[in-house]
Amino acid sequence: MASLRHWFDWLPAPLASITLLIAAALIALLFSRIVTDAIPRLPGLRRITLIHSIIGRLRTNIRLLLMLIAASAALPAATGFTTPTLHMLGKIFAFLAILVFGFGVIKAFRFATDTYLDRITAKDPTDDIRTRSHQTQIRVLRRLIEITFGVITTAAALTVFNSVRQYGVSLFASAGAASLIVGLSARPALSNLIAGIQIAITQPIRMEDMLILNGDWAWVEEINATYVVLRTWDRRRYIVPISYFLENPFQNWTHSSPSLIASLFLWLDYQTPMDRLREIFHEELSHCPDWDGDKSSVDCQIADSNAQVISIRIIAGAADAGRMWNLTCDLRERLLARLRQEMPECLPRGRTAIVSNAPNEAPWPNELISPPVNRPDTGPYKGPDIKTPARA
Template sequence: MNLEAVLHRFAPLEEMIVSLGLVFAAAAVGWLIYLAAFKGLHRFAGRTDTALDNSLVRRWRGPGRVLVPLLLIILVAPSLKFPPEVLGVLRNLISVAFIGGLAWLLVNTTFAVRDLFLNRYDVSVRDNLKARVVHTQVNVLVKILLVVIFVIALASMLMTFEKIRQVGVSLLASAGLVGIIAGFAAQRSLATLIAGIQIAITQPIRIDDVVIVEGEWGRIEEITLTYVVVRIWDLRRLVVPITWFLEKPFQNWTRISADILGTVFLYTDYTVPVEALRQELDRVLKGSQNWDGKVSGLVVTNATERSMELRALMSAADSGRAWDLRCEVREKLIDFIRRNYPESLPRVRAELKSDVPLERGLLGADPT
């Protein structure tokens, strides 16, 4: 075997080694470009006053480590000398990695814009109606956008493989019955997705709304495309399907505003001085930090054969303060009645009447 034949046999191996070196060199150059580019971007973001620049640079770092080297590898891909089957696999891997990195970049960009937008609306303040509206809309729309990005990225990845693409086209062309079955199977999922979009637009509930669901008092903690998390007052979490809020009635205490009226019911004897209780209620409310100073009053709402029902009405800035105020008023009014008018507490009266003298009734005979 002469030298020319030996060189001809090892020529493909030499081309593969050169191609591998070219791939690693492109990746290394891309990594250096990434470092230099993000160093400049970080320096530029530090000079500006906007928070968007810093947030974008911070969230673009991860995808940039993947995308920039891949871009350089894609540029040198036409010059690679690999066997056809190896080259096909390499191109598929590069395409899948690039699509995944691009989807990663879009997701992080979405999060950066969301955080910047939501930071302008603080839900921890007392009058947070507008903030809760914005948080609810943005969070639901971001979740929808993430689903769209994921579906498009996954479909694009599958389309890079010829065999999978052909199988998918064949199934779509010949699966009329399967499509109908799949449509019925996905009906509830589609209804849930549409319900999530409808919640974001119509907003019967918002983040941090106070609601009564299934007899439980709590606040809306999280709204997703499929379910809603309600934080109960004792820190339990009630997970409710999102369609529940469109199909069943529920109470929303902060639909228009956070302020709310609270009531306290007292049951007393008929002898209680109502006017004195009204004055005591005014004194208690004026000395309480939970009262917002808008509404107060005490009226007789019912009377039975045994007791009288009194209703104390008061207002508070939110439901939490209203609960504390009701407990405070109930405790102090009962104590006021106990200390000053103990005879006016609820009691059961009985009157004994008889034509027979008491002694005779007890002894069973006439004492004379």
């Protein structure tokens, strides 16, 4: 560096020192460009895509760090500066080097976790709970580690300057009331950070879990350190504090397994033959592409009845929430089409009849009454052999 300094003796001393620092930084930049461009082209490393990706992600940090190191190394030869100026430049270079190195480590850590997440996702593209558990843990803990390391890096960089370090120490030592107010104001953020750690460990929710929030279907799209992003079926987004999932009850339809049971109800007439309806149901279910094929979860039963209709409950299994919804709609369409074509008498309809108090008079209109019933042959209402329908 001293010999390089002599190249600029023809310049004024301060300008020569500035030129020396710039020249040292440019030489380091040229060297770093050669290194970052040459390493991926080495014969043994050409086919390793990981090396290319790491260097591409950290190229800027590597070059900046080498430039700062070179400029710091050239400071003793910069005799054109006064001693206080040299001391201040050294602290500035150290400050910037700590920041570049710290945030470079954060970028490398994020790249490593992204690579791992992509690998486990590509290994098993199906909806696997174990894969989603790993994704949730890594994403939440990664953000916490990044925030923590970022704070540590910034604090370490600030300690280079004595004035800032002393100011921070005196602030936290003397301002007891201020620190109390700051602590109280930061309580929600701290509670959310702690809740994020609990979410990562206990996992009441995971990435791409299916939740019910305010009556909406929503998928967990993103889990951050302090909040969760939920995506609804119509592409709206809920931004929910992460502590909400530890303090409030909610429905998680895919907590233990992504498979769900589709349930639909049909309101039909009392004349519906259940045996034939079950045959039609099984025939149409076998043609539904969203059915998971599990016959143990298939059933067709009369769930309820009232004065007008009976309620038929039909259930069948599906692989996930989306297929469950599609299976419900598909089955409803298929069954209603078959009922209209083959058994229209099963569809519900209203009936109105005028029934006389006289036992010998039939209700009117008789053709609208179904099914007809016979009057009892004995009792106070015995009459001629007239088939009168039941009171509607």
